[in-house]
Every structure is written in C-alpha cells, then in structure tokens.
Amino acid sequence: MTAAAVTVCTWGVGRDGGLPSGADETLTLGRKVAGQLNADLNWLLLGPMPADAVAVAGQYGVTAVHRIVDEKLESFRPDLYVEALAQYWTACSPRLLLVSQTYDARLVAPRLAGRSGAGVVMNGVDVAADETGRLRVTASAYGGDTRVAYELEGSSAYIVAVTANAIAPTPADGASAPAVRDIPVDLSRVEERIRVVGRAETEGPRIEDAEIIVAGGRGLGSVENYRLVEELAQALGGMSAASRPIVDDGWADPSRQVGLTGKITRPVLYIAAGISGASQHMVGCTAAKTIVAINRDPDAAIFRYARYGIVGDCLEILPALVRAVKG
Amino acid sequence: MRIVVCAKEVLDPDAVNNYALEGKLVIGDDGKTLTQTTIPRLMNAYDEQAIEAALRLRDSGVQCTITVVSAGADPGEILKHAAALGADEIVAITVDAAATDYHVIACVLAAAIRAKGGADLVLCGRQASDDDQGVVPALIGEALGMPVVTVARSVEVTNTAGTPQGTGASPAPVVRVIRVTPDGNETVEVACPAVVTISNELGQPRYPTMAGRMAARRKRTTVVAIGDLGLQPRDLQPRVTLARQFVPTVKGDCEIVSGTTPAELATSLLERLRVQGILT
Numbered sequence: 001m002t003a004a005a006v007t008v009c010t011w012g013v014g015r016d017g018g019l020p021s022g023a024d025e026t027l028t029l030g031r032k033v034a035g036q037l038n039a040d041l042n043w044l045l046l047g048p049m050p051a052d053a054v055a056v057a058g059q060y061g062v063t064a065v066h067r068i069v070d071e072k073l074e075s076f077r078p079d080l081y082v083e084a085l086a087q088y089w090t091a092c093s094p095r096l097l098l099v100s101q102t103y104d105a106r107l108v109a110p111r112l113a114g115r116s117g118a119g120v121v122m123n124g125v126d127v128a129a130d131e132t133g134r135l136r137v138t139a140s141a142y143g144g145d146t147r148v149a150y151e152l153e154g155s156s157a158y159i160v161a162v163t164a165n166a167i168a169p170t171p172a173d174g175a176s177a178p179a180v181r182d183i184p185v186d187l188s189r190v191e192e193r194i195r196v197v198g199r200a201e202t203e204g205p206r207i208e209d210a211e212i213i214v215a216g217g218r219g220l221g222s223v224e225n226y227r228l229v230e231e232l233a234q235a236l237g238g239m240s241a242a243s244r245p246i247v248d249d250g251w252a253d254p255s256r257q258v259g260l261t262g263k264i265t266r267p268v269l270y271i272a273a274g275i276s277g278a279s280q281h282m283v284g285c286t287a288a289k290t291i292v293a294i295n296r297d298p299d300a301a302i303f304r305y306a307r308y309g310i311v312g313d314c315l316e317i318l319p320a321l322v323r324a325v326k327g
Numbered sequence: 328m329r330i331v332v333c334a335k336e337v338l339d340p341d342a343v344n345n346y347a348l349e350g351k352l353v354i355g356d357d358g359k360t361l362t363q364t365t366i367p368r369l370m371n372a373y374d375e376q377a378i379e380a381a382l383r384l385r386d387s388g389v390q391c392t393i394t395v396v397s398a399g400a401d402p403g404e405i406l407k408h409a410a411a412l413g414a415d416e417i418v419a420i421t422v423d424a425a426a427t428d429y430h431v432i433a434c435v436l437a438a439a440i441r442a443k444g445g446a447d448l449v450l451c452g453r454q455a456s457d458d459d460q461g462v463v464p465a466l467i468g469e470a471l472g473m474p475v476v477t478v479a480r481s482v483e484v485t486n487t488a489g490t491p492q493g494t495g496a497s498p499a500p501v502v503r504v505i506r507v508t509p510d511g512n513e514t515v516e517v518a519c520p521a522v523v524t525i526s527n528e529l530g531q532p533r534y535p536t537m538a539g540r541m542a543a544r545r546k547r548t549t550v551v552a553i554g555d556l557g558l559q560p561r562d563l564q565p566r567v568t569l570a571r572q573f574v575p576t577v578k579g580d581c582e583i584v585s586g587t588t589p590a591e592l593a594t595s596l597l598e599r600l601r602v603q604g605i606l607t
Binding site: 078079103106107109110111113114115119120121122123136137140141142143144145146147148149150151152153154155158193194195196197198199200201202203206208236244248254255260261263268269276277278279280289290292293298301303304305306307308309310311312316317319320321323324325 | 340343344347348352354359361429430433453456457458459460461462463464465466468469470474475476477478503505506507508509510511512513514515516517518521526527528564565566567568569570571572573574575577578579580581582583584588589590592593594596597599600603605606
C-alpha cells in the first residue's frame with residue numbers, strides 16, 4: 001500500500017517542547033483521506049523531535065513514523081529543509097503530503113512542489129478522495145469571503161497546506177502501534193543561501209497564545225483611542241490586538257495584527273471593538289470560543305460571528321467595561 | 328541590475344468583501360466565477376507594492392532597469408498602470424485563464440524571465456488577493472534556481488557582503504531584506520539573483536504622476552506569445568482545476584445585550600460571560 005501513502009509532515013516542536021502547532025489537526029485530516037484512499041498514513045518529522053511524537057502517532061492511527069534527523073536541521077533553514085524533503089520525496093513518493101499552514105510552510109510547500117513536480121494547494125480547509133482515488137481540496141479564497149473546490153488532476157502527487165483551526169483534532173477510535181523509521185538524507189552539499197543577520201525576537205507574550213484578546217479596528221476613530229482597547233485587555237488580564245487597517249495606519253504594532261495576513265488566534269474570549277467583521281479579519285479569530293462584538297452599526301457583519309453583541313459606540317462601551325471589570 | 332516585477336490582475340478585493348458582507352456576492356451560472364461586472368478589476372495590491380519596492384531601490388540610487396511582467400486574460404490595463412508608476416519596460420503574456428493554474432502561470436513567468444536573459448532580482452507580491460495561494464513566487468524561484476525570501480517589508484541592495492563571481496568580475500549584488508515574521512522583524516541577506524515577495528508592511532505605494540501617465544501612453548507593451556517561450560507540454564498542463572466556488576455560511580446566533588447606558592450594557596455583558604464561565 002505504500003505506493004499511495006498519505007504523509008503528514010511537521011517539523012520542530014511547539015513552544016512547550018510538545019507537538020508543533022496544527023500537527024493534531026493535520027493528522028486528523030490525514031487519517032480521513034488515508035482511509036478514503038485505503039492507504040497508509042505516515043507521519044514525517046524533521047528536525048528536533050517532539051518528546052511524545054510516537055505516542056501521539058499511535059493515538060491518531062499513524063501507520064509509520066518517519067524521522068529525518070540531521071544536525072543541519074536543528075533550526076528552520078529553508079534551503080536545507082526543502083532539500084531534505086525533496087530527498088524524502090524521492091525515497092518515499094507519497095500520493096499526498098499534508099502540512100499545517102504555518103508561516104514557514106507557506107514557503108516550503110510550493111518550493112517542494114517545484115522541486116518534486118507535485119501539485120500544491122494552500123489555504124486548505126478540507127481534502128477528500130472519491131471512489132476512484134481522485135482528490136479534491138476545499139480552500140478559502142478572497143480572504144475568506146469565498147471557498148473554492150479544486151480538482152487535483154494533472155500530477156501524480158500533491159502537497160496541501162491546511163489552514164490553522166480548519167479541522168477539529170480527533171484521535172482515532174483505536175490506537176495503532178506505529179513503526180518508527182529513520183529516513184537518511186544527505187545534506188552535505190547544500191549551502192543555505194539565505195543568511196540571517198538580524199534574528200526576529202518576540203518581546204513578551206504572543207497573541208497566538210492569549211486566552212483573552214481585546215481587538216480594535218477603524219471604529220475607534222483615531223490612534224489615541226487605541227489605548228481604550230489596551231486598558232480593557234489589561235483589566236481582563238488579556239492581550240490587545242488589531243485589525244489590519246489600523247495596523248497599516250500605525251495605530252498598533254504588526255505583531256498584534258489578527259487575520260489572513262496576520263496572526264491566527266484561538267482565545268477563550270475575543271472582544272472585537274469597532275471591527276466590521278471583514279472575512280480577512282475573521283480568519284484570524286473564528287476559532288475563539290466566544291466572540292463579543294461591539295459596534296455602532298447593528299448590521300455590521302461581525303454580529304453574525306459573535307455570540308454576544310453590544311450595539312453602541314466603542315468609545316463609550318470600552319471604558320464602561322473597564323470600570324465594570326474593576327468593580 | 329535587472330529587476331523584474333510580476334503582476335496579476337484581480338477583482339477588487341474590497342468590492343468583493345463589501346458584497347460578501349452585505350450577503351450579495353454572486354457566483355455565476357458556471358458555479359465558480361464571480362460575475363458581478365460592477366466589481367472593478369485592478370492590479371493585485373501586493374504586486375503594486377512590489378513595484379513600489381523596485382521604485383524605491385531606483386530612488387535610493389541603485390542603477391537598475393525595472394521590467395513589469397503580467398500573464399493573464401487581459402494584462403494591458405495593469406501594465407499601463409505599471410508604466411505610469413515608472414516601469415522601464417512592460418511585458419504582456421496573454422493566457423487563457425480557464426486553461427491555466429498557478430503551475431502554468433509560474434512556468435510562463437519563469438520562461439519569460441529566462442527569455443529576457445534573466446534577472447538579478449525578481450519581485451512579487453506575497454500573494455494575490457483573489458485566490459490567496461501565494462505559491463507562484465516560490466515556483467519561479469525553483470524554476471530559475473533562485474533563493475526565495477518571503478514577506479518583505481523593506482528591500483535594500485548592498486554590495487558589501489557580496490561574493491565575487493569569478494576573478495576580476497564585480498561582486499554579485501546582495502539584497503538585504505527585512506521580513507515580517509510571527510516573531511517580529513527578521514533581517515536576512517541573500518546574493519542575487521533572488522526572488523523576494525513583498526508584503527503590505529512595505530507601506531503605501533505611490534500614485535502615478537501626470538508626467539508618468541503621459542509617458543505611459545507612449546510606452547509600447549512588449550507582447551510575448553506563449554508559443555515563443557519554449558515551454559514543454561507538461562509546463563502547460565494545469566495541476567489544479569477550479570470546480571466550484573461558493574460563499575460559506577456563517578452560523579449567526581448572536582445575542583444582542585440590552586441596556587440603556589454604557590454602564591448597564593457593560594454590566595449585563597460581564598454577567599453573561601461570568602454565568603457562562605468565560606470570565607471568573
């Protein structure tokens with residue numbers, strides 16, 4: 001069955017040393033498609049190994065864990081990672097390779113497609129195979145305003161990147177006992193062409209990890225009013241965030257931008273103040289457990305996504321909330 | 328240095344978004360195309376920022392030629408805009424949109440760059456605002472054997488770290504790029520030739536000047552036929568086919584909190600969040 005294998009690919013570890021983000025979601029989708037294709041589900045891990053990978057692989061019904069361990073893969077370097085994956089492709093030729101659409105995967109997936117001759121689709125929210133083994137991907141387009149279904153024909157193999165939060169992680173009904181196989185690669189001739197001269201350093205906590213987020217948008221009216229968002233975030237012990245238009249205008253730092261070209265967040269509580277609810281923004285917060293919308297316009301799209309809404313001026317409501325929280 | 332910018336014509340994403348927000352976005356009878364003729368067509372905004380990045384390099388004193396290439400059903404309009412902004416050369420490749428995908432477009436653009444004798448720097452928008460795929464720049468990089476640096480907020484040329492290409496030759500230009508990453512700004516350097524994708528953090532692109540518009544009218548478009556690019560049948564074979572497009576439904580179970588004063592509304596909301604166990 002190896003000829004038609006579905007391979008889920010992840011690299012590195014999460015911030016806590018555990019699974020990298022999206023691994024469980026991608027494994028869930030991989031198991032579904034492997035079942036439809038009657039194929040093996042392999043999990044390829046590159047670079048530093050998450051401590052509990054083999055146990056998790058068993059929970060998710062993985063047939064075999066494939067590991068690529070090489071000191072050159074200690075941290076993410078695009079040329080080295082793409083070359084390692086291209087060698088894996090030659091050795092194992094999967095029918096479908098699934099990756100979680102992380103920032104780095106956005107570069108690796110298409111480069112690997114170019115290298116291997118596979119087709120590639122990004123922004124996937126679902127993949128399915130029909131009885132004949134033909135694959136179809138549902139992906140988001142127009143910043144989330146529409147969904148597109150692509151037929152995957154014209155190449156024998158495909159790479160699909162799966163959007164964060166598109167799939168609910170679901171372990172298999174019964175555990176499997178995956179084999180563990182090391183896949184040798186030779187990276188001795190690869191020179192990383194891109195040289196990092198100034199490393200990115202997150203200062204303090206990241207909104208991706210926040211439990212409570214208060215986000216502001218154009219409805220705040222002016223840059224001075226963004227502090228109202230920060231004050232409520234602080235009162236709730238959460239973090240402040242922003243929609244893209246006000247980040248573009250310099251009201252808030254780009255590291256706080258939620259949405260398609262910003263961060264994908266999944267807090268317990270997301271309070272959106274003066275945000276209209278454009279799809280591009282909602283992509284970054286629909287995984288929140290509860291969304292609260294504060295907007296003057298009762299017809300604003302944000303109310304369609306929200307669990308609770310306040311129709312009113314966020315310049316009045318935000319300070320009132322701060323007072324109420326502080327009691 | 329030779330700079331090539333790749334540009335795509337898209338439906339105005341703000342207009343698409345406005346229709347979507349009003350629940351009035353229409354998918355045509357074929358079940359896959361947005362057919363509202365009231366939605367303007369324009370240059371993908373990230374591509375416009377890629378042109379802006381090229382123009383800023385020229386403004387900073389880099390000796391360069393700026394060529395803007397577009398492959399599409401009707402690339403003429405956006406190329407005129409590129410010329411008005413200050414492109415030295417505009418290259419149009421007409422393709423049948425229904426029979427192409429990202430793979431075909433990447434092969435066509437890479438072949439067009441090769442046919443021009445190559446480029447030192449290929450600039451692209453980070454993604455197109457219609458399909459959001461963002462895979463073409465990476466594929467061009469692979470096809471041309473160039474490194475790919477993504478999501479740039481600034482691009483400079485520096486020769487100080489250049490590696491001499493053989494004896495006696497001048498060093499290859501080196502570009503220094505500040506990238507926007509989830510962990511903040513990262514600065515990288517790469518020797519040319521290279522592909523760099525530009526993000527909105529670059530800042531507002533300029534508007535064409537009147538003189539630029541006048542000059543653009545006289546600018547001849549270089550028209551390249553697909554048949555002249557030496558492409559193989561496999562290069563022109565799409566790998567993904569759009570089967571369907573639809574507007575996703577949103578659940579919509581919002582409870583509007585009632586109250587007459589901001590204080591009442593605030594208290595009432597917090598009460599609900601506490602009852603639900605969302606806040607303690």
